[in-house]
Amino acid sequence: MEGDGTALTDRLRAVVGPRWLLVDEHDLRTYESDGLLQYHVVPKLAVLPASADEVRACVAACAEAGVPWVARGAGSGLSGGALPVDDGVLIVLSRLNRILEIDLDNGRVCVEPGVTNAAVSAAVAPDFFYPPDPSSQVVCTIGGNVAENSGGAHCFKYGFTTNYVTGLEVVLPDGEVLTIGGKELDTPGYDLLGAFVGSEGTLGVATKIWLRVVPVPETTRTLVAFFDSTRQAGEAVSAIVQAGIVPGAIEMMDATTIRATEEMAHAGYPVGRGAALLVELDGAEAECDAQFTQVMAICVDEGSDDVRVSRDEAERQLFWKTRKAAFPAMGRISPNYFVQDGVVPRTTLPDVLVRIDDLAAEYGLTVANVFHAGDGNLHPLVCYDAAVEGQAALAEELAGRILDACLEAGGSITGEHGVGVDKRKHMAKMFAEDDLAAFQRLRCAFDPAGMANPGKVMPTPRLCGEVPGPYRQHPLEAAGLAERF
């Protein structure tokens, strides 16, 4: 395709230079998937702009050519949110990786979207940190975190990305650049910032991000308690939260996950136990100590005969290494797996776990469970063998049934991974037509021509009516795949 001479290719090459425009199938294949590998689409072109101005020029060129585009950070997302679109442009933001300002007197950092999550905390250490901590934090980018409203293990206490972004410079899909929110809080007017964070790249692309950072807690205390069953561990979680304690993190692993992670992390966890509960308290020393004693007592009361308190930072890191190894470790016990991301009200956890066990038995497949127990965010890992004919489809169906169970319990189809392409089909189970239509109103306000990350989030393709400016037939419309909304 190189040098095919189309106007868009030429224009993008002029913007980023020939080195940073990828046109060969061989190069483009690098970007055919994000962290969810079962989906792959090779984009028509990929560009790697070096500055906000180059991003703006790329978006403007796409707008004029009527070609859709997808923004991508590190590509570590787990819902196919950064999956390219066929015949579209992939805008890769990894070169926008500068930290632009650190203002600790005001607890603010300003970064470009390609800066990694871990780099933000590193830049403000040792006195401050950036709380949202997805498991992929070493590689995932802040731009991606903004798109997905990323959470992590500590969000029960500290909140999500949306609670830490104070301002964004964004390029809208028509190529306009504007600042929403700012370095300061509470810009009067619609909370466009709150609408943008978590919009999965469908409203525009952020080129500059102001973040709030907070002081590192005075002390951190961590324990792991082992139980005979996830039900017992779930009761312990409820008792801890009911006592008015807000742990920094409270994570659970089931028997299958304990076995898999122990093989990888060698933390000396008792293989065969029904559940492991990792509880971390942080904060002021006096309050932390008082509550930690309470948490240990609750774990024993709820049936744990094995409570291990981390004696030093190395041991704490080992506890966390074991927890964070859960996804990769699963590869040791199963050739393939689907990760789900359902959420349930915390009090329904024990019942939902039983339901998942029943479903797994019904399908004859193994489902391992690892989850953020404080906020009821489950990550069931549905294990299967792609080499066995039909098993992948069966596993996918089971994963869908698990999400149905989460919705029946009053929960959500996704807590932190996003809808992307993977959970589009479940959106209509969670939201009614009027709800989806309201989502579309927001999307149309930002992106009336449907250029930014089309085909994501919404269950069926829809177009916007009353497109301002000259009418242009949308490619989906031309292909008879969608009608004007």
Add this chain to the structure above:
Amino acid sequence: MNTTSVVRPGSLDEAASALRGLSNAGARVRPAGAGSRAAWGGPDPADTVTVETSGLAEIVAHNPGDFTAVVQAGVPFAALQRHLAREGQWLALDPPDLGGTVGGLVATADSGPARHRYGGVRDLVIGITVVLSDGSVARSGGTVIKNVAGYDLGKLFAGSYGTLGLIAQVALRLHPLPARTATVVGTTGDPRRLAGAVAAMSRRPLEATALDVAWRDDTGRLLVRFGGMTAPARAGDAATLLTELTGATLDVAVALDDEPLWATQLAGQRGPAVVKVSALPTDLPAVVAAAGAGGASVVSRAALGVSWLSFPDGPDLAERVAAARAALAPHATVVLDGADRVADPWPVPSAGVRELTRRVKARFDPTGTFRPGTYVGGI
């Protein structure tokens, strides 16, 4: 006024059909709760129809084990807090309350000292149900505290002042009520010393529930509040720290019975004219100077940089407010109480934000039913 100028729907369905009818008839509509912030956002034209939420006043669900509640918009804020307190919980928002409703609180995104620790309305609304001008009833979010499915319309409607649609119901994240509270107070007459104390304390991992400043009559106070079983001890430690960090230049005391102190802070967010300022913590001396020139007192969520200037009444009130806003530019300011006494209570948005605001308004309320022309940028 004519007989149809107030509508009180008794259910979501009634609200939907009333709004469909009103927008079809080309009416202008103003959603209203108890009217405790009636002046905010400025006046509506005389022929505006008020849609009151007093018939939507049910606490639909309180799930103590999940720390969540689902509440209709017309529920009085104080009644909700009393209800939740029976289970040792609260909605961690503490705006000055003069009898307002939950819906009015969400629509104005008002806040109090607990904002420091728990965030604002946007951070605690986990689901929202709105009625749009075409009568559609739309819901976003859910009833779980962690959820990224679909767009977050709760944030869009928080602080929208009734200009996008009627907020009918919200799902809320709750928190445990602190077992005890205690507050450290540092007093000084020097704004720079006060700002220095704020800077020093806000860099510490105090886990305070509030960190406020008050400035009135040439005297400034830093108030740091602690909650929890060990609150008195932590306040004592913080008092020692504050004395150390400021070289004993502040008068430092600990209050165990601290409710009156915080009631005074809340009162400072109300007045004949109140200007809310969005700035940074290090701007505090400039905020104090701008207030002093207009005879206003200051209440500041000091670690957040958000401040309220309360102006005493007088024939030159509008001029004093305008002068303070001009002095604080380019920081965004909005006039809350007394909004009906100034030309435009809102700051002027950038051209890009104004255009996007217009587009959002046009998509959600294409008939221009909800308070047209009253919002930021004349939208």
